[in-house]
Amino acid sequence: MKLRSHSQSHIVELDEGSKWEIFPGDLDLTLDWKPETELTVIESGGEVSSHELIGGGAKVRARAAGESWPVKQVKDALKDG
Numbered sequence: 001m002k003l004r005s006h007s008q009s010h011i012v013e014l015d016e017g018s019k020w021e022i023f024p025g026d027l028d029l030t031l032d033w034k035p036e037t038e039l040t041v042i043e044s045g046g047e048v049s050s051h052e053l054i055g056g057g058a059k060v061r062a063r064a065a066g067e068s069w070p071v072k073q074v075k076d077a078l079k080d081g
Contacts, residue, residue: 001014001015001016001038001039001040001041002014002015002035002036002037002038002039003015003033003034003035003036003037003039004017004035006030006033009022009027009030010022010024010027011065012030012033012039012053012062014039014041018041018064019064019065019066020041020051020053020062020063020064020065021062021063021064021065021066021067021069022053022060022061022062023048023049023060023061023062023063023069023074023077024074024078025061025077025078026058026060026061029058029059029060030056030058030060032056032057033055033056033058034056037055037056038055038056039053039054039055039056040053040054040055041053041054041062042054044061046061047070047073048061048069048070048073048074048077049061049062049063050062050063050064050067051063051064
């Protein structure tokens with residue numbers, strides 16, 4: 001799948017129409033993503049994110065746009081780096 005839109009730093013839309021919210025600690029990894037960037041979506045089953053987006057030399061944690069982040073797990077992950 002290719003990146004359709006990355007107009008907000010924390011939201012990406014793929015060419016098949018899905019929208020993903022990027023984990024706050026991984027935003028810097030998406031800065032070089034361009035419309036031609038090929039991305040793969042996989043389920044992660046992690047405590048913080050339900051999915052991972054892989055492409056452009058990066059693997060980032062993500063949730064479907066509109067889903068809530070688990071606050072305690074996010075704080076712990078950001079604190080741990």
